[in-house]
Structure formats: C-alpha cells, structure tokens
Amino acid sequence: MLDPDVRRVLDGTSIAHLATVLPDGSPHTTPVYVGAHGERIVFFTGPTMRKARNLRRDPRLALSIAPARQTVGVG
Numbered sequence: 269m270l271d272p273d274v275r276r277v278l279d280g281t282s283i284a285h286l287a288t289v290l291p292d293g294s295p296h297t298t299p300v301y302v303g304a305h306g307e308r309i310v311f312f313t314g315p316t317m318r319k320a321r322n323l324r325r326d327p328r329l330a331l332s333i334a335p336a337r338q339t340v341g342v343g
Contacts, residue, residue: 270307277335278304286311287330288322296322302333 270278284302287295298319300311309331313320323329 270304270309274309274333275304277333278302278309280335282333282335284311284331284333286319287332288319289326289328290322291325302331 282302283299285297286300287297290296296318300313300319302309302311304310
C-alpha cells in the first residue's frame with residue numbers, strides 16, 4: 269500500500285529521476301513523469317527507449333521523486 273504522503277505527491281505533477289543499469293553495469297539516469305495506478309508507481313516510456321530496454325534486461329532501478337512546487341498568487 270502506498271503511503272498517503274507518497275500518494276499525494278504521485279497524484280500531483282511530479283518528476284522523478286529514474287536510474288537503471290546499462291549493459292556494462294554503469295548507471296543510466298533520466299527524468300520521467302511519474303504517477304500512480306492503483307497501488308503501483310508508474311512512469312511512461314516507449315518500448316524501444318534505453319530505460320525500457322535496460323529494465324527488460326535487468327529490473328533493478330532507483331527512483332527519486334521531486335514533487336512539483338505549488339505557487340501561490342499574490343493579489
């Protein structure tokens with residue numbers, strides 16, 4: 269079950285940095301939009317993108333989520 273604080277971040281517009289493992293063992297990091305689908309954290313990518321190919325070969329990953337800042341108008 270996703271923590272309620274994590275769910276709130278995922279329900280907003282958030283960018284995450286996804287790190288996957290390249291074939292030579294080095295890291296590959298890329299920014300992705302993230303969200304939630306049920307109790308799973310999801311991100312969008314095409315099947316031929318490097319991150320998708322990396323994950324098919326080796327499912328290990330790290331994800332760092334940066335919630336979008338809310339701006340308040342003055343007036």
